[in-house]
Amino acid sequence: MTENEQPTPEVSGHxxxxxxxxxxxxxxxxGANTGDETEHELATARTVGAGxxxxxxxxxxxxxxxxxxxxxxxxLRHHLLGIxxxxxxxxxxxxxxxxxxxxxxxxxxxxxxxxxxLVGSSEFHxxxxxxxxxxxxxxxxxxxxxxxxxxxxxxxxxxSVISEDREHGTSALYFSRPVSRFDYVSMKYLxxxxxxxxxxxxxxxxxxxxxILAFGRGWAWMVDLFPMFxxxxxxxxxxxxxYTSIGLSLSSVSTGRFFPGIGLLAIVFGTKTLAAIVKxxxxxxxxxxxxxxxxxxxxxxxxxxxxxxxxxxxxxxxLVSLVAINAVALYVLASRVASMEVTRE
Amino acid sequence: xxxxxxxxxxxxxxxxxxxxxxxxxxxNIPHGATGLLGQNGxxxxxxxxxxxxxxxxxxxxxTVLGFDIRTQGxxxxxxxxxxxxxxxxxxxxxxxxxxxxxxxxxxxNPVVAQSRAHEALQFVGMGEQRYREISSFSTxxxxxxxxxxxxxxxxxxxxxxxxxxxxxxxxxxxxxxTLNTMVQDGKRSVLMASHLMEDVERxxxxxxxxxxxxxxxxxxxxxxxxxxxxxxxxxWGGATPLEQRLIDQxxxxxxxxxxxxxxxxxxDTTTHILRAASHVGAQVRRMHEYEASLExxxxxxxxxxxxxxxxxxxxxxxPMEAKRVDAPERLGGGAS
Numbered sequence: 001m002t003e004n005e006q007p008t009p010e011v012s013g014h015x016x017x018x019x020x021x022x023x024x025x026x027x028x029x030x031g032a033n034t035g036d037e038t039e040h041e042l043a044t045a046r047t048v049g050a051g052x053x054x055x056x057x058x059x060x061x062x063x064x065x066x067x068x069x070x071x072x073x074x075x076l077r078h079h080l081l082g083i084x085x086x087x088x089x090x091x092x093x094x095x096x097x098x099x100x101x102x103x104x105x106x107x108x109x110x111x112x113x114x115x116x117x118l119v120g121s122s123e124f125h126x127x128x129x130x131x132x133x134x135x136x137x138x139x140x141x142x143x144x145x146x147x148x149x150x151x152x153x154x155x156x157x158x159x160s161v162i163s164e165d166r167e168h169g170t171s172a173l174y175f176s177r178p179v180s181r182f183d184y185v186s187m188k189y190l191x192x193x194x195x196x197x198x199x200x201x202x203x204x205x206x207x208x209x210x211x212i213l214a215f216g217r218g219w220a221w222m223v224d225l226f227p228m229f230x231x232x233x234x235x236x237x238x239x240x241x242x243y244t245s246i247g248l249s250l251s252s253v254s255t256g257r258f259f260p261g262i263g264l265l266a267i268v269f270g271t272k273t274l275a276a277i278v279k280x281x282x283x284x285x286x287x288x289x290x291x292x293x294x295x296x297x298x299x300x301x302x303x304x305x306x307x308x309x310x311x312x313x314x315x316x317x318x319l320v321s322l323v324a325i326n327a328v329a330l331y332v333l334a335s336r337v338a339s340m341e342v343t344r345e
Numbered sequence: 346x347x348x349x350x351x352x353x354x355x356x357x358x359x360x361x362x363x364x365x366x367x368x369x370x371x372x373n374i375p376h377g378a379t380g381l382l383g384q385n386g387x388x389x390x391x392x393x394x395x396x397x398x399x400x401x402x403x404x405x406x407x408t409v410l411g412f413d414i415r416t417q418g419x420x421x422x423x424x425x426x427x428x429x430x431x432x433x434x435x436x437x438x439x440x441x442x443x444x445x446x447x448x449x450x451x452x453x454n455p456v457v458a459q460s461r462a463h464e465a466l467q468f469v470g471m472g473e474q475r476y477r478e479i480s481s482f483s484t485x486x487x488x489x490x491x492x493x494x495x496x497x498x499x500x501x502x503x504x505x506x507x508x509x510x511x512x513x514x515x516x517x518x519x520x521x522x523t524l525n526t527m528v529q530d531g532k533r534s535v536l537m538a539s540h541l542m543e544d545v546e547r548x549x550x551x552x553x554x555x556x557x558x559x560x561x562x563x564x565x566x567x568x569x570x571x572x573x574x575x576x577x578x579x580x581w582g583g584a585t586p587l588e589q590r591l592i593d594q595x596x597x598x599x600x601x602x603x604x605x606x607x608x609x610x611x612x613d614t615t616t617h618i619l620r621a622a623s624h625v626g627a628q629v630r631r632m633h634e635y636e637a638s639l640e641x642x643x644x645x646x647x648x649x650x651x652x653x654x655x656x657x658x659x660x661x662x663x664p665m666e667a668k669r670v671d672a673p674e675r676l677g678g679g680a681s
Contacts, residue, residue, distance in 0.1 A: 054472075056523065058531035059464045061499035065423055065452035074449035088446075090437035169433040173494065175399060176427035177450045178419040 071179055072187050079161070079191035095156040099199060102149040106203035109138055110210040117214025130211040132306050135228055138204050139236035140300040146293055151243060151268045153199055157192045158247025159261035162337070163254040171340045185337045189244055196240045204236060228304055235300030242292045242322060243268070245329035252336035268293050285312040289321040296322060351376050351502060351534050352396055354407035354414075359391055359400065359558075366391040368558045370405070374536065378528045380545035380566075381538040382643065383555035389538050392555065393504060397422055410501055423451060426495030430506040430538075433491055436480035440471055440490045443479060447494035458497065465493035469523055485516025492523065502534045503527065509544045517544070524548045546639040554646060562646050569646075570637045574609035575599075577635040578618060583627030590621045606635055 082089030083096055112128035128134065140146065162185075165171040174184050208229055211217060246267055250260035271291035278287045288294040288310050295318040301308045302315035310318075352374040359367040367388045383389045394400045396409050398418020407414040409421045434443055441462050448458030466475050469489040474482070479490060488508060495503055508524065509517045521544050527533045528548065539545050545552065546566060554562040562569060580587055580603050588605060591598050594617060597608035607618055615632065622629045637645075 054470060056468060056470070056526055058468060058526055058533075059499075060531065061461055061464075063453070063457055063498075065498065066454060067452065070452050070454070071450055074446070074452075074455075077455075078446055078449070087439070087442045090435065164435070168435055169429065169431045170435055172427070172429040172431070172433040173447055174450060176397060176422060176429065177447070178422040178452070179450055180419075 068178075068183065071177070072183050075174075075179070075184065075187035076191050076194075079188065080194060083195060092156075095159075098156055099153055099195065102153050103199050103203060106138070106145065106149060106199055107206060109134060110203065110207040113207065113210045114214045117210075125215075129215070130208060130225065132228055132304055135204075135208075135225075135232040136235070136300060136304045136306045138207055139200055139232050140239060140297050142293070142297070146239075146297075147269075150196070150200055150239065151265055151293075153196055154192075154240075154243035154247050155261035155264045157195055158244065158251045158264060159257040160251070161188050161192055162248060162251040162333075163256055163260055166255045166340065175340065181337050181340070185248075185333060189248055189333075192248065193240050193244045196243065197236075200240060201233060201236045204232060231303035231305070232300070235296065235303055238299060238322065239293075239296045242296055242326060245326045245333070246292060249329040249332040249336070252333050279310075285310045289313070289317060292322070292325050294318070295325070349411060350374055350408075351379075352407070352409050352536070354396075354405060356405035357395065357402050357407050358404045359388075359395055360403045366558050367395065367402070370555075370558075370560050372407075372553060372560060372563060374553065375551060376534050377551065378524070378535040378537065378549040379551040379553060380549040380639075381536055381553050381555070382540070382542075382545065383561075386557070387555040388558040389555055391558070393427075393506065393538070397425070397427065397504075423498075424500055425502045425504055426498070426500035428488075428491050428495040428503065428505040428508060430510060432487065434479045434487060434494075437478065439476050439478055440466060440482070440486075440493070441475040443490065444493045444497055448497040451498050453498060461497050462493070465497045466490070468496070469493045470519060483516070485512045485519070488512060488516070488520060489523075492520070496527070500533070502536060504536045504538075506538045507540070508537060509539065509541055517541075520544075521547050542639040542643060552639070554643070566639060566642070570639075570642050575606040575635040575637065576609050576614055576618065577604065577606050577631075577633055578622075578629050579604055579631040580622070581628040581630055583622075583625045586625040587622055587627040590625055591618065594621065609634065 077088070079089045081087075082091050083099065109128050112124070113130065116124040116129055138145070160167075165174070175181070208225075212222065243264065247260060247264045250263040254260050254263075268291075271287075272293050275285070275288035275291045275294055279285050288298070294310065298308060298310055298315050298318035299322060302318075308315065350373040352372065354370050354372045357367055357370040357372070358365060370392070381389055381392070391400070395402050396407065396414055398409075398414050398421050401415060410424050412420045412424075414421065438446075441459075444462035444465055445455070445458045448461055449455055453461065463472075463475065466472055469492050471486060471489050471493060474486060479487065482490065488511075492505070492508065495505070503524075505524065509520045512520060524535055524537065525548055528535055535548065537545060537548055549566065551565050552563065552569070553560070584600070584603050584605065588598050588600050591605075591607055596610070596614070596617070599606045607614060611617070618632065619629060
């Protein structure tokens with residue numbers, strides 16, 4: 001209550017010139033009076049000295065601003081919490097829904113393992129339980145995970161992460177504050193990668209745990225399979241890094257959501273399809289080195305020790321190709337973010 | 346602290362290849378409100394980016410709030426609030442969350458940022474619209490939200506880029522009064538880039554005028570206006586002979602029909618005018634000192650630079666070919 005306001009509401013007859021204040025409106029709306037007033041008393045107005053409710057008053061603030069890590073945490077938190085909570089980065093409903101569906105679908109092998117443990121079927125366990133091929137399949141298997149889940153999640157996530165700042169001019173919000181371009185892009189990169197990691201690697205860990213729980217595996221089993229498990233994690237990380245690098249570089253050259261998303265899918269599936277066609281027609285495998293997915297899969301297969309899809313060339317070729325693909329993508333990303341304007345875009 | 350200039354540059358130059366976006370700027374901006382004027386391409390944006398520490402000056406030096414613009418960009422950006430001209434809000438977010446996030450980006454903890462976001466939005470008159478999505482906002486509401494984002498940490502200096510651009514009369518009035526409240530009641534400093542002379546004049550005591558990357562004028566508006574004092578007279582009968590006589594006597598006269606403005610260069614200018622009128626038989630029906638507006642001052646400065654423009658809009662909105670850009674020293678320029 002301001003100094004000028006009267007302590008009690010004053011009910012008066014309706015006067016056209018009387019200021020209609022917020023309190024007056026509330027009195028009318030909620031029937032603050034007894035309800036027995038005569039008709040002309042229905043429109044009431046609180047008498048306020050200044051004739052209005054709003055009083056503009058500048059409030060100083062003398063708090064301390066936290067250092068760099070807190071600003072970076074703010075960017076990360078903004079993007080991560082936006083997936084599950086209102087008030088942070090507004091991810092679209094289809095994106096959130098798809099991530100949830102993909103997360104649940106990625107747990108299918110964990111569910112089947114639990115089921116196998118419950119029914120005690122060894123055939124069932126051979127099909128779905130933790131093993132070299134199934135660990136590989138969880139993170140790097142082409143169908144359905146790298147057709148229907150992971151690239152689409154990456155496409156939905158990267159679609160607007162940087163391009164929206166160009167589109168809405170919100171880059172000014174970051175760069176006019178003590179946020180460096182490196183911090184800006186690295187936190188965005190990390191947030192997209194973490195969300196993918198929750199789906200890909202989170203479910204991978206749950207799958208491994210499901211096997212331990214369902215079949216009561218001991219330390220010996222765990223130690224035995226741990227290198228394989230780590231190799232799968234590494235393969236998954238490579239996949240996440242590659243999808244994120246390509247996706248964000250496309251996002252940085254765009255001002256819309258559609259192009260980066262569809263561009264990423266086109267690169268992943270286009271190069272894969274091209275490599276497959278060339279291999280089948282000409283029995284030449286070389287073009288798979290252009291396919292980010294094939295390269296990750298090849299390296300992953302070598303790390304886990306499962307049979308390789310492409311065997312004309314060593315897996316180190318794929319690793320070199322992956323490094324080159326990521327380097328080009330990161331170069332584009334860095335140069336585009338460096339050119340983002342603070343005064344106008 | 347108050348004695349030290351808010352922003353000080355010495356020989357500040359920024360080149361992009363052969364093109365000099367800023368050339369040898371020697372600027373002293375005192376505490377309080379200062380207007381930054383200049384046409385498109387004058388170097389306003391480059392100047393702002395340079396003082397924010399976002400781009401490195403090619404040569405010269407400068408300080409903002411005592412911090413070196415070459416090495417302490419982060420410290421500067423922590424202490425200033427920047428309100429961009431263009432949209433800088435996520436339309437899918439609520440105003441309160443957008444403002445809170447802008448505070449978090451400064452390093453405020455989320456709880457404090459939320460509390461300050463409420464206060465900042467209340468101050469800019471958006472208290473009732475805090476939880477509305479920004480996409481549903483009018484231009485005025487978006488401008489107010491941008492201002493709230495800029496002042497959430499109570500900055501020592503607010504840089505407002507065209508704060509009243511595109512607003513209707515009511516919203517523009519509110520924006521100007523809000524900036525005034527910050528300066529008068531909040532005792533904060535504002536650097537306001539605008540092409541709306543009237544708004545600059547209402548908020549600012551000082552101006553900086555840039556032209557083609559060089560300093561065309563700087564100083565207190567009142568002092569600069571004093572350079573161009575005039576006496577306005579309304580004449581009946583014999584306006585042309587009176588005009589001629591005054592010109593013959595060495596006065597600078599501007600005439601529009603029966604209204605004449607005579608440069609107030611001497612103490613007894615009024616006596617000279619009355620004598621001249623008496624001599625040619627003209628009636629002076631009204632005579633008063635003409636209060637020049639910032640617009641007039643602007644035109645006078647540009648006239649000195651060799652331009653013939655009719656309004657600030659001509660100059661600020663459309664690029665013109667410069668004839669010369671060296672401002673006279675009496676206007677604050679560093680011309681040789």
